[in-house]
Amino acid sequence: MITITVNGQSHPVDVEPDTPLLWVLRDTLGMTGTKYGCGIAQCGACTVMIDGQATRSCQTPVDSVADASIVTIEAIERDDIGRKVVEAWVSLQVPQCGYCQSGQVMAATALLKETPKPTDEDIVDAMTNLCRCGTYNAIAAAVRQASA
Amino acid sequence: MNHLFPNTTQPHTPAIANLSRRGFLGASLGVGAGALVLGVLLPTGFARGQAEGMGAVAPKPGTRVPAFLEINADGTVKLLSPFIEGGQGINTTLAQIVGEELDVDPARFVVECAPPGPDYAIVNGLRLTGGSFSTRSSYAVMRRLGATAREMLIRAAAARLKVQDGELATEDGRVIHASSGRSLAYADLAADALTLKPREDVPLRDPATFRYIRKPVARLDVRDKSTGKAVYAIDQKVDGMLYAAVRHATHFGTEPEGFGNESAVKAMPGVHAVHTLPGAVAVTADSWYRARKAVEALEVRWSKPAPSGLETIAADFSSDGMLAALKSATGKGLSAETEGDTAAAFAKAAKIIGADYDAPYLAHAQLEPPSSIARFNSKGDLEVWLPNQMPELFQAMAAKTAGLQPDRVTIHSPLLGGFFGRHFMYMTANPFPQAILLAKATGRPVKVLWSREEEFLNDALRPLSHSRFRAALDAQGHPTAIEVRTVGEGPIGRWFGAVFKSPLDSSAVEGIIEKPYAIANRGMEFVKVAHPVNIAFWRSVGHSMNDFFYEGFLDEIAEAGGKDPFALRMDLLKDKPRHKALLQAVADLSGGWRRGPYDAPDGNGKGGKRARGVAMASPFGSETATIAEVSIDGGEARVHNLWIAIDPGSIVNPAIVKAQVESAAALGLSSALFEQVVYQDGVRQSSNYDSYPILRRDHMPAVHVRIVESGSPMGGVGEPGLPGVPPAVANAIAAFGNQRIRSLPISKTRLSGV
Numbered sequence: 001m002i003t004i005t006v007n008g009q010s011h012p013v014d015v016e017p018d019t020p021l022l023w024v025l026r027d028t029l030g031m032t033g034t035k036y037g038c039g040i041a042q043c044g045a046c047t048v049m050i051d052g053q054a055t056r057s058c059q060t061p062v063d064s065v066a067d068a069s070i071v072t073i074e075a076i077e078r079d080d081i082g083r084k085v086v087e088a089w090v091s092l093q094v095p096q097c098g099y100c101q102s103g104q105v106m107a108a109t110a111l112l113k114e115t116p117k118p119t120d121e122d123i124v125d126a127m128t129n130l131c132r133c134g135t136y137n138a139i140a141a142a143v144r145q146a147s148a
Numbered sequence: 149m150n151h152l153f154p155n156t157t158q159p160h161t162p163a164i165a166n167l168s169r170r171g172f173l174g175a176s177l178g179v180g181a182g183a184l185v186l187g188v189l190l191p192t193g194f195a196r197g198q199a200e201g202m203g204a205v206a207p208k209p210g211t212r213v214p215a216f217l218e219i220n221a222d223g224t225v226k227l228l229s230p231f232i233e234g235g236q237g238i239n240t241t242l243a244q245i246v247g248e249e250l251d252v253d254p255a256r257f258v259v260e261c262a263p264p265g266p267d268y269a270i271v272n273g274l275r276l277t278g279g280s281f282s283t284r285s286s287y288a289v290m291r292r293l294g295a296t297a298r299e300m301l302i303r304a305a306a307a308r309l310k311v312q313d314g315e316l317a318t319e320d321g322r323v324i325h326a327s328s329g330r331s332l333a334y335a336d337l338a339a340d341a342l343t344l345k346p347r348e349d350v351p352l353r354d355p356a357t358f359r360y361i362r363k364p365v366a367r368l369d370v371r372d373k374s375t376g377k378a379v380y381a382i383d384q385k386v387d388g389m390l391y392a393a394v395r396h397a398t399h400f401g402t403e404p405e406g407f408g409n410e411s412a413v414k415a416m417p418g419v420h421a422v423h424t425l426p427g428a429v430a431v432t433a434d435s436w437y438r439a440r441k442a443v444e445a446l447e448v449r450w451s452k453p454a455p456s457g458l459e460t461i462a463a464d465f466s467s468d469g470m471l472a473a474l475k476s477a478t479g480k481g482l483s484a485e486t487e488g489d490t491a492a493a494f495a496k497a498a499k500i501i502g503a504d505y506d507a508p509y510l511a512h513a514q515l516e517p518p519s520s521i522a523r524f525n526s527k528g529d530l531e532v533w534l535p536n537q538m539p540e541l542f543q544a545m546a547a548k549t550a551g552l553q554p555d556r557v558t559i560h561s562p563l564l565g566g567f568f569g570r571h572f573m574y575m576t577a578n579p580f581p582q583a584i585l586l587a588k589a590t591g592r593p594v595k596v597l598w599s600r601e602e603e604f605l606n607d608a609l610r611p612l613s614h615s616r617f618r619a620a621l622d623a624q625g626h627p628t629a630i631e632v633r634t635v636g637e638g639p640i641g642r643w644f645g646a647v648f649k650s651p652l653d654s655s656a657v658e659g660i661i662e663k664p665y666a667i668a669n670r671g672m673e674f675v676k677v678a679h680p681v682n683i684a685f686w687r688s689v690g691h692s693m694n695d696f697f698y699e700g701f702l703d704e705i706a707e708a709g710g711k712d713p714f715a716l717r718m719d720l721l722k723d724k725p726r727h728k729a730l731l732q733a734v735a736d737l738s739g740g741w742r743r744g745p746y747d748a749p750d751g752n753g754k755g756g757k758r759a760r761g762v763a764m765a766s767p768f769g770s771e772t773a774t775i776a777e778v779s780i781d782g783g784e785a786r787v788h789n790l791w792i793a794i795d796p797g798s799i800v801n802p803a804i805v806k807a808q809v810e811s812a813a814a815l816g817l818s819s820a821l822f823e824q825v826v827y828q829d830g831v832r833q834s835s836n837y838d839s840y841p842i843l844r845r846d847h848m849p850a851v852h853v854r855i856v857e858s859g860s861p862m863g864g865v866g867e868p869g870l871p872g873v874p875p876a877v878a879n880a881i882a883a884f885g886n887q888r889i890r891s892l893p894i895s896k897t898r899l900s901g902v
Binding site for chain 2: 015016019020023026027028030032033034035036037038039040042043045072073074076077086089090093094095096097098099100101102105123124127128130131132133134135136137138139140
């Protein structure tokens with residue numbers, strides 16, 4: 001049994017230690033806001049914050065984060081910066097299909113925690129999650145709005 | 149134009165197909181598969197929809213108010229939509245249209261996908277979400293539905309208040325009797341209203357008074373999608389369900405013949421059972437990750453593919469070989485468009501040019517991997533949760549798979565995490581039959597989820613295609629004739645051929661024919677060469693490549709005639725005011741046409757050179773004109789700006805239109821620059837986003853969209869932004885003077901600048 005802390009709450013989970021955090025969140029804990037896209041840390045749909053860092057949970061073995069603070073999209077509006085990011089996403093009508101947007105919002109929140117006033121280059125460097133609907137420009141505009 | 153419905157007034161006489169097991173299992177995906185799909189559909193939506201008007205039993209689709217609207221006590225309105233929301237904004241668009249006439253703020257609408265039923269067959273007697281049909285097919289119907297419902301509410305209020313209908317008005321969900329100051333909420337009137345006979349002659353609102361239509365109303369699902377609350381097929385869970393992971397034959401068409409280590413795999417943690425499926429093996433387990441680990445560990449013996457040939461995906465099949473087969477096809481072509489006398493024009497031409505163009509197989513690569521849940525109840529009835537673009541067809545096919553009548557199958561159609569054509573019925577490319585077979589085998593509800601790798605292995609693909617062009621020019625460099633031979637196969641022929649029967653597959657030639665340019669002599673022909681590959685609709689379908697072919701070759705004509713490509717187009721459109729205005733609109737949007745190369749605006753000669761290309765397209769009832777600005781750096785194209793003018797005739801939501809055009813442009817650019825599914829030795833070479841690169845943020849250009857409402861009949865919006873982008877980019881590259889891109893993706897070619 002491994003115990004992980006998600007959104008401030010402890011959860012004992014009975015899984016193999018190498019199980020990716022993504023599947024523990026989705027299938028064991030039923031927190032489906034974090035998405036499976038590629039499984040190889042390419043697309044970023046599974047992005048969560050681990051100790052404040054944007055992390056791709058599909059390549060994060062659960063036993064490696066037993067002592068960490070994990071924040072998922074389910075708690076994003078409890079975070080001051082996360083709330084600003086969500087408001088910017090809504091105001092600029094960023095999502096289309098929406099599937100990648102949990103990961104995008106997490107990545108944006110982590111970026112603004114680290115760099116409150118990101119340059120365009122910072123945004124390109126940090127916001128590497130894929131979006132098949134091509135909402136990249138709207139995402140960048142929303143990050144800028146949330147940082148204002 | 150996409151001729152999915154070539155003639156809406158003439159009843160179709162579809163063939164009833166032979167529903168063979170072989171066909172179902174997709175062992176051969178030749179012509180039989182499409183016939184089968186439609187054969188299954190006919191008893192439900194299609195036949196009943198067509199029967200309407202002959203005094204038939206079914207209601208006229210889109211008219212029965214209770215099939216669409218529920219007015220709730222809290223002031224919200226539930227709208228059951230004929231369409232599936234997958235990011236195109238159709239839920240919001242419908243709320244705007246209905247809300248405008250019903251007189252309820254669209255923000256208070258809750259829109260859900262309706263269950264199967266004849267009421268929803270409003271796309272020319274069919275129900276589907278695709279072909280950029282949703283808004284244009286439902287606009288008039290949904291306005292009338294809202295107006296009819298409002299009038300029923302007014303009559304119910306008149307009876308309740310004992311006043312004349314004419315004394316009543318409505319205001320955002322309430323019926324108002326101004327002279328007495330009384331008012332009633334729609335919710336309090338709904339039950340009474342629904343007992344009234346609807347009137348067929350209710351007047352519609354004067355468009356000059358629209359409050360919601362033509363306004364950038366906020367999309368209804370954006371907050372949920374920004375906070376992880378939106379629920380997709382992959383997020384569904386039912387009590388007692390097993391998770392299944394699947395491994396398909398790497399070599400499509402081969403079958404599992406046995407396992408080397410079944411007992412070891414069965415002993416792995418959480419494993420319930422090991423299964424054999426058509427063309428695949430599966431493991432059911434108590435979590436998907438455990439199921440996947442187990443199925444990956446299975447040692448499977450597969451049957452052998454045919455050694456050679458193009459009937460199936462043979463051991464030596466390759467995409468290069470398929471392209472070579474298309475290029476060398478000798479079959480006689482079917483005429484797709486004939487005008488004038490091309491032979492005479494070529495005979496007296498001052499100059500003749502020719503070129504071959506091709507485009508590769510493409511994957512949909514939507515971010516949500518496909519999944520499905522199947523659950524049988526104690527009576528043996530089936531419930532399925534599955535991504536789809538045609539609920540009635542999926543219900544019918546699920547019933548067929550389970551050996552049930554369709555009325556014993558309940559279908560849930562969740563939000564789609566991207567589709568772009570991915571979720572039509574593609575037989576082996578849909579996971580729901582596996583879920584049904586596994587639920588039967590285990591006696592438990594089963595959720596099948598395909599890993600990203602399985603999705604790249606099994607997705608149905610945008611077909612590879614080839615076109616050979618020839619043009620005749622007169623002594624002034626003006627084109628007098630154009631000929632093209634397009635070789636391949638389109639998805640309409642594959643999947644709907646049994647219904648439409650036309651030997652000419654519109655989805656194979658759209659974008660090549662019906663161009664607006666005044667070239668007097670035209671001979672366009674189509675040669676069908678079937679792919680052994682499972683082929684699909686992919687955003688903008690035939691236009692996704694054919695407009696690249698045609699508009700690229702048109703630039704070659706301009707070059708051969710010593711003309712500027714923009715000026716030539718203007719000249720060829722001089723009798724087409726709608727197109728000419730649109731071309732001028734995109735030029736204006738871009739600050740005036742200039743081809744270049746010129747110095748980049750942001751450097752003192754150090755920013756390098758940029759150049760522009762232009763292209764037009766007439767997709768899905770809309771018109772587009774596109775200009776791309778490109779530089780070449782390190783042998784690669786870099787697109788800085790895309791300017792797109794779109795004329796969809798008239799619109800409902802300008803913000804959604806702009807978002808869709810930008811999205812389509814991004815996908816068009818992605819396909820132009822990077823994408824291709826390559827087959828080698830019968831096996832696809834891409835298995836994930838690392839081996840199938842798609843557009844990333846660092847290649848996303850600025851996209852500038854101008855909507856032109858010409859007042860022409862309403863066209864589509866979801867797809868039309870795409871087709872102009874690949875040719876505009878290729879034409880911009882050509883403006884550097886060194887390369888003419890005739891084969892996609894552009895990344896295959898190392899480019900040189902000036």
